[in-house]
Every structure is written in structure tokens, then in C-alpha cells.
Amino acid sequence: MRFMANTSATLEHLIDQFAKLPGIGRKTAYRLAYHVMQTPADQARSLSQAIVAVKEKILFCSQCFNVTDDDPCAICNAADRDTTIVCVVEEPHDVLAFERTGSYRGLYHVIGGVFSPLDGIGPEELKISELVSRIKNDGITEVIIATNPTSEGETTAHYLAKVLKPLGVSVTRIARGLPMGGDVEYADSNTVIRALEGRTEF
């Protein structure tokens, strides 16, 4: 505990709480706490209640493991989705990235991370056996692996392909290459290599 001067212990406590959030240092925590202190009471109450609600109300969908308020989630429950395709992503926010495009109409499966031996995260810690049983039981014909193009994401993708292919489904990986609007000159070498390897004919 750093030296604390005679100011409000209540304010100091809120600063401590904010400083526990990721990427929030003490100066930012102070700025946030000070803002909350000056904000109208109903707005502060909204923030306070939203924090508790997130712990109390949010579930993970028992089918796709996306965050949801109802189980199964709205995507798994929708009548107009193509239930033969599953897109495998790392985290719930990845689902959002695909949904934003409006061009994917299949289902999802959130495995909840990637392999990370240093953090003790292997196949058992991810929702992989759940994915396997969905493929076996739910009439899925194609699995699109959309883990991030990082080394951990690629490793996880390769493992998934090895496990899923024997199940008789088509297993694909999202394309990696130059981002749209990007510039060859400024692209990193790994991206350029991937862009060359993944070239397609006109």
C-alpha cells in the first residue's frame, strides 16, 4: 500500500477497485473514480448494477458456449441459420466479428481460448470434446476453423483439424493474407508469405 494522504477513504477504495481492471493504472483509476464521483447518482447506479448483472445474468450457451442471457443462445435457437456449418472461434467477441459482416449464416462454437502450455491450457481446458459431440450428433457437415492467425491459434487449428477430419466432416481454415485496404509494402513477412502460399487463380 502506497502512501495515502488525508483524502476520502471511500474514493481511495474505488480507485483501488478500478486499478484491478486490466490495463487500468492508478492514474486512470483515479480519473475514472473522480468522474464517477461527479457523475449523476442514477448514472453511477446504472454502472454499478450493470456490473452485478453481468455476474448474475450471463450464461454460456450449452451448445456453442457463447455468452448469452438465455440458453440456448439466440444464434443456436434461430430458425433461419444453416445448422450444417459450424464456425469455431476462440472467444465470444470473435462471434461478434463474424455476425457484424452479416454474411455468415451458420452456427458457432466458442472453444474459449487457444493452446497455451505455459498457462496450462491444453485440449482439456477448451470446449473441444463438446465440439466433437456436436459434430457426431447434430448433422454438421462443415467446420470452419477461425482461431486467430497467431502461433497459438495456428497450433490449435492444426490440432482441431487432426481431431475433426476423422469424423467425416469437411474441415476448413479461414484465409490468411493481406488485409483489405492493406499495403504490401508495410505488411509483415509472415503475412506476405501466407498471401503468396494462399494465392488463388482468377
Next chain:
Amino acid sequence: MRFMANTSATLEHLIDQFAKLPGIGRKTAYRLAYHVMQTPADQARSLSQAIVAVKEKILFCSQCFNVTDDDPCAICNAADRDTTIVCVVEEPHDVLAFERTGSYRGLYHVIGGVFSPLDGIGPEELKISELVSRIKNDGITEVIIATNPTSEGETTAHYLAKVLKPLGVSVTRIARGLPMGGDVEYADSNTVIRALEGRTEF
């Protein structure tokens, strides 16, 4: 409202709430909300309660207008402070900066900002009349003006000097010059000018 995909409305609501805080964009808000969702329930509850407590418990000291849990604040109430000197600062965090040094034993007066015509902040919006009445009634002999060395802070300082000097107290301004550990080569011109103007004899 931006396009929202089929994820948890509860999570989305917390993201909205975090995004209202200063300097928190939607991506950071998502990261914070996601963290809170995964944090143990008691820790989320602590944050939630600390936010409400700040609105419910914090007062402004009726003498110095610093934030406090009790009125008058611990500094105004302390038996061992020199009650003849008052240091005038802009905001409560400035009090902290002086207290951290451990070398100032007088009182404070938080005026709550600086003149800012564009924001409609003039003498009436700051705790200046309250400062004048403290000087008139509380046996104060020296006022140290410690507003920030910005153009607004300097303007406010000059105004304060003009108003307070006729009351028969000594009015001083904190020194401005090169910061300790600083470097003449990299100092901005205004700081160098001040350092020259404010030179003292050995």
C-alpha cells in the same frame, strides 16, 4: 446504437456503461466488461459497491472543499496543522500531490477548477468567495496560489492575487521553472523563460 449481434444484452449493457467513462472507447469497454464477467463474483460486487459508495458517502469539506468522508475533512480538523497558511489548488488530487511530499503543514482550499470562458467557468463557479470569507474570519496570514502553470491556471492565479491582496494577507505563487531532474536542452521555451525570470541568488 451501432449494429448489435445476437450476444448477451446484459454484457452489451455493461459495455455501454463502461464506454461512458472518460477515455474509455468501445474496445476498452468490451475488454473491461469481459474481464468483469470472468472475475469472481465477490470482486465484481466490490467494484459495484465502491461505485455506489462514492456517490453516497463522499462529501466536500465545508471549509476547504476537498473530498472527504467526514466534514470537516481530516486536514482541516487536524490539531497539528498551521492554520495561518492556506494553499489554493484547483482539484482534490492536487492536495494529494502536496501531502505526498510531507513537507507542507498548512491548510488547503480547493477552488474546483480554473477560469474557462468557453466552458462558462468564471469566478462565480469557483470557490473563491468561500476563500475570501475564510481569509476574513479564520486568522489566515499567507495564501499560496498553487493553480497549475497553464495559461488558465496563471489567469486564475492573477485574478486571485488581485482579489486577495487587499485583504491584507501575503499572497505567493508556487515557483515555476525547470523540473528537478529535468534538462535545459529539452525544456520548452516558456519554462526556460520562467526559470530565468524566477532566478534566485545563492
